Amino acid sequence: GAGVSQTPSNKVTEKGKYVELRCDPISGHTALYWYRQSLGQGPEFLIYFQGTGAADDSGLPNDRFFAVRPEGSVSTLKIQRTERGDSAVYLCASSYGLAENPYEQYFGPGTRLTVT
Amino acid sequence: GENVEQHPSTLSVQEGDSAVIKCTYSDSASNYFPWYKQELGKRPQLIIDIRSNVGEKKDQRIAVTLNKTAKHFSLHITETQPEDSAVYFCAAVNPSGAGSYQLTFGKGTKLSVIP
Numbered sequence: 001g002a003g004v005s006q007t008p009s010n011k012v013t014e015k016g017k018y019v020e021l022r023c024d025p026i027s028g029h030t031a032l033y034w035y036r037q038s039l040g041q042g043p044e045f046l047i048y049f050q051g052t053g054a055a056d057d058s059g060l061p062n063d064r065f066f067a068v069r070p071e072g073s074v075s076t077l078k079i080q081r082t083e084r085g086d087s088a089v090y091l092c093a094s095s096y097g098l099a100e101n102p103y104e105q106y107f108g109p110g111t112r113l114t115v116t
Numbered sequence: 117g118e119n120v121e122q123h124p125s126t127l128s129v130q131e132g133d134s135a136v137i138k139c140t141y142s143d144s145a146s147n148y149f150p151w152y153k154q155e156l157g158k159r160p161q162l163i164i165d166i167r168s169n170v171g172e173k174k175d176q177r178i179a180v181t182l183n184k185t186a187k188h189f190s191l192h193i194t195e196t197q198p199e200d201s202a203v204y205f206c207a208a209v210n211p212s213g214a215g216s217y218q219l220t221f222g223k224g225t226k227l228s229v230i231p
Contacts, residue, residue, distance in 0.1 A: 004159075033218060042122075042205050042221030043160065048214070056216040091159070095217065102217045103148045103167075103209060107159040 002026070004108035006092050012114045013082055021077040021111045023092030031097035032075050033105060034067055037089045049075060050097055082115045089113070118143040120208050122222025129196050130230050137225045139206035140188040148209040149182060149189045150219070155202045163204075164191070196229045203227070 005024045013019050025032050031050055035043035045059040049069045057067070064082075069075040079086055089112050093105040119142040129135050141149075150165035166173045166180045166189065173180050177196075182189040193200055203226050207219040 031217070033216075035219070040224070042120075042207070042224050043219070045218040045220070048216040048218055050215050056212060056214040056218065059218070093219075098215055102211075102215075104150070104162060104165065105217070105219060106162065107152075109159045 004092055004094055004106055006090075006108040006111050008111060009109065010112045010114075012116060015082060015084060015115055017082050017115075019079050019082060019113065021079075021090050021113070023075045023077070023094075023108060025073065025075070025092070025094030026106060029094035029096055029106075030072065031095045031102060031105075032069060033093045033095075034075070034077050035091040035093065037091055037110070039088075043091050046077070079113075082113075084115045087113055087115045118146055118208055118210050118220040120206060120220050120222040122206050122225060124225060125223065126226045126228070128228045128230060131196060131198060133196055135191075135193045135196055135200070135227055135229075137191045137204055137206070137227070138188060139190070139208075139222050140186075141208040141220075142187070143208070143210045144184075144187065146208040146210040146220075148217070149180070150207050150209075151178075151180060151191050152205045152207065152221075153202045154205065154224075160205060193227075196227075198229050198231050201227055201229045 034046040037043040048056040089110040092108040147168040152160035154160045179192045
């Protein structure tokens with residue numbers, strides 16, 4: 001079946017602009033995670049959704065970052081007033097969640113965000 | 117919170133030799149330990165995982181061992197092939213009260229298999 005998809009694959013924006021990054025999880029996966037991967041580092045957790053609600057947003061670095069998942073499927077990560085330090089690859093992952101197997105997470109290809 | 121340390125950061129082996137990557141974790145409540153392989157510019161791919169109630173798991177040329185007492189786990193790749201060249205990440209999960217199974221990753225090991 002189709003894996004996790006993310007759009008756009010690359011995004012270049014100017015400092016101070018607003019960006020939206022989209023994630024389409026595997027069909028049937030109720031849990032969705034956003035991670036951020038800086039160059040040469042492992043992914044770092046940002047936010048977790050179970051269904052439509054953000055159950056854990058403890059990884060969001062500040063209030064410029066926000067994410068939604070209004071219908072429990074597609075999620076959008078929103079970044080306001082972008083800064084050069086926001087440049088990274090933003091990864092989305094999904095899993096079956098609490099009902100089945102909450103452990104195995106499958107990643108999308110990521111969105112490479114560059115803030116100039 | 118959880119902290120995962122991974123060593124070495126780079127590893128070069130001759131084709132056919134074995135490769136071992138080691139990780140330690142800090143939170144004794146962590147109960148799931150996956151390994152991901154990430155090729156350049158690609159998504160992380162889950163290659164093997166182990167739960168805390170098991171000491172070892174094997175899948176063809178790859179195996180993972182877990183020592184809960186020492187809080188460390190290792191990835192073993194035997195008979196390495198050039199296509200095994202990639203960055204490997206270990207991770208740990210400590211399920212939270214909010215139901216999150218967020219992954220805490222190590223910094224990665226760049227494995228190069230020399231033909």
